[in-house]
Amino acid sequence: MAAVDLAAIVAQRPLDAAPLLLGQRLTVGTRSGRIVEVEAYEGSDDAASHAHRGPTDRNRVMFGHQGRLYVYRSYGIHWCANIVCGPVDVPGAVLIRAVDPDRGIEAMWPDRPKARKQTDLASGPGKLCAALGIDGGHNTVDLLDTAAPVRLEALDAVSEELVLTGPRIGITKAVERPWRFVVDGNPNVSRPRPPGFAANPTPSGAEAPMPGSSEDG
DNA sequence: TTTCCGATGTACT
DNA sequence: GTACATCGGAAAA
Numbered sequence: 001m002a003a004v005d006l007a008a009i010v011a012q013r014p015l016d017a018a019p020l021l022l023g024q025r026l027t028v029g030t031r032s033g034r035i036v037e038v039e040a041y042e043g044s045d046d047a048a049s050h051a052h053r054g055p056t057d058r059n060r061v062m063f064g065h066q067g068r069l070y071v072y073r074s075y076g077i078h079w080c081a082n083i084v085c086g087p088v089d090v091p092g093a094v095l096i097r098a099v100d101p102d103r104g105i106e107a108m109w110p111d112r113p114k115a116r117k118q119t120d121l122a123s124g125p126g127k128l129c130a131a132l133g134i135d136g137g138h139n140t141v142d143l144l145d146t147a148a149p150v151r152l153e154a155l156d157a158v159s160e161e162l163v164l165t166g167p168r169i170g171i172t173k174a175v176e177r178p179w180r181f182v183v184d185g186n187p188n189v190s191r192p193r194p195p196g197f198a199a200n201p202t203p204s205g206a207e208a209p210m211p212g213s214s215e216d217g
Numbered sequence: 218t219t220t221c222c223g224a225t226g227t228a229c230t
Numbered sequence: 231g232t233a234c235a236t237c238g239g240a241a242a243a
Contacts, residue, residue, distance in 0.1 A: 041235075059228095072235085073226060074227095074236055076226030124237070127237080170234090
């Protein structure tokens with residue numbers, strides 16, 4: 001199985017790009033992790049999206065070129081990282097909610113002092129930014145530029161039957177939309193799957209290219 | 218195990 | 231002034 005074409009993925013609208021970003025690697029310096037949980041945020045049509053009310057100083061990146069990083073502060077405490085997706089004139093992004101740490105893990109522990117297990121390191125949008133060292137200074141960087149401080153690296157796609165779909169988390173508007181995507185069985189996801197979470201209807205029984213990481217650490 | 222809730226900065230009303 | 235795409239500690243079961 002060949003690695004995916006990241007440029008082709010981020011060119012799609014967030015809802016289509018989100019499941020395809022699962023399994024890809026997010027790298028910051030010597031640290032990296034494979035994406036295991038994402039949420040799609042569209043533009044004017046999506047009341048839960050920061051882009052819903054038009055461009056502002058904070059969300060301007062979402063209205064710009066695909067493949068860029070959108071970083072914002074959440075609840076005044078944490079950083080959250082998004083991948084801008086879709087055509088330039090259509091705002092949208094995919095929120096990275098969890099990664100499976102795969103390189104530079106030793107360097108993550110000091111930045112995640114509360115973590116006790118490896119699966120605590122990056123199992124949430126704020127956690128993964130701390131673990132990888134992403135902050136507001138990384139806003140707008142081009143993730144597909146191999147020289148960028150934060151970048152995406154193409155790996156094998158996650159087989160479709162391993163992708164679970166369900167409602168987004170931590171939002172108050174447009175709660176019903178099943179725009180959250182997780183890798184089934186991976187222990188690094190931010191929350192146990194809520195009721196109503198469904199496996200993708202593609203029961204073809206192939207082997208998993210990405211079964212999950214070693215539990216505990 | 219599950220639920221409840223405070224901390225804290227920024228955008229927006 | 232209020233809401234918020236979160237996290238982690240405390241208390242209840």
